[in-house]
Amino acid sequence: MIPGGQFFQQIVNGLTVGAVYALIALGYTMVYGIIELINFAHGEIYMIGAYVGTIAAALLLGAGLPATAAIPLAIVAAAAITGLYGLSAERIAYRPLRKAGRLAPLISALGLSIFLQQYVLLAQGARDKVFPEEITSSGFTLGPVRVAFVQVLILAVAALLMVALQAFVRRTRMGRAMRCAAQDPVMASLVGVPVDRVIALTFIIGSALAAVAGVLVVMYYGKVNYLAGYTAGLKAFTAAVLGGIGNIPGAMVGGLFLGVVESLAAGYIGGEYKDVVAFVMLVVVLIVRPQGLLGVRVPDKI
Amino acid sequence: MLELSGVRANYGAIEALKGVDLEVKKGAIVTLIGSNGAGKSTALMAVSGLRPLSSGRITLEGEPIDGLPPEAIVARGVVQVPEGRRIFTRMSVRENLLMGAFLRRDRDGIARDLARVLDLFPLLRDRLKQNAGTLSGGEQQMLAIARALMGRPRLLLLDEPSLGLAPSMVKAIFDIIAEIRTEGVTLLLVEQNVNRALRIADDGYVLATGAVVLHDTPSRLLQNEDVKRAYLGDE
């Protein structure tokens, strides 16, 4: 048994990691909601976001900007540039296969995932990319629980983005168009929704969110490498499945849930079991409850 | 207003339209009838830009519209209420109606048209906040037509609007169609309810296995022995 303080510490750490899973999971779930494709290259998009953010932060800090300005700017730059990667991925790897059944785009996704990994390996090398600013160590204590500032930052940014995404999808014209296209793309076209552009926008948003997650993680762990998209992608995919793939609030809850469960497993059973627990959950949910843990009815796609 | 000439379209190896010629005059109600699988829905989808032509031409007021993306066709005032209603079941009635006005930016005009369609379909008024998936079949059809009207159509394409509805609802739908026409909207109406459709229309086409086999005035089509035998048998 671990003491109570340890329990709360694991919850806090779990929520931190879970918030990151949730941000990545949103991209899986939004894309699935609209074109029923499991975008296996999404993990690599996240990894690219982490690289772009790290490089941007190094450049901005090198130019003499204080960390308080350089880091937010680096996050924005990572989101914007990685959004363009997502857009290109859709154009090049998926759009030409839109009418080619389900298997072809899936294979294309796997191919793209390998391509992006190798691309980063060639461009950046195999060694870990280290975040230019040491921020992990500073923090504060809440009773027995130690909270790093970067954890607060992760939770705050993730919460902000999730609220913003919900508002976008619920309240804006393009957000409504996105929900329509997810429900019935033919009918969406018949009311004048430019479905192709909505799909492209979905990729941009999903990739930008993953990029922010990527930068936050590099800040948290201090480094990233070209293989980082693999595990994170699988975890976030698990989170999306837990929440019911296609379901935006589900992805958020699924991410947090997975993060906490994983973290508790690491605390109670041992760190090496963390990934095992996640993937056992994925397999069990896929077999027993493929519609996800949330909700009884077919989840609201997007 | 709308003209199809030599329109061919296929699904893989199946040729669903084999050279369709059809004209809809401004201000008219034109009805398109034919048995199941004749290609009626395919013809409407071709007009809406969702089924590419393998050959032929579709013009709107003389300008070719085939090959345009669906949203460009909606923007030109050609709006379709498709078969099966296809309302957005996971959105409220109000959101469905607003989606009909997706391409419009005139807030005041949209608000006015919302009031107008609610006058036309009073039963939607009390259900504005309700999830559209919980409406009855008849109410969903009303919503589908109301949503299309929110797009301010100049030409409205209706695909079997009375399908599966109770007789009182069918009558209500045809009354609405007549009313829409008085507001200056041109209509192309695909119907299984041949009797009613011909009685409301100004012009009629009969489609069979992807080709127009008859084109005549509704009164003559109602007298036509082939039409009577094939489509009016049980009325």
Ligand SMILES: Nc1ncnc2c1ncn2[C@@H]1O[C@H](COP(=O)(O)OP(=O)(O)OP(=O)(O)O)[C@@H](O)[C@H]1O
């Ligand atoms: N998505 C599709 N894939 C393959 N074939 C199709 C598809 N949709 C229609 N068809 C075929 O095209 C032909 C015309 O179909 P269409 O739906 O246009 O007929 P319809 O006149 O509207 O019939 P109904 O009265 O049953 O609605 C039919 O032979 C049909 O089987």
Ligand SMILES: [Mg+2]
């Ligand atoms: Mg049909």
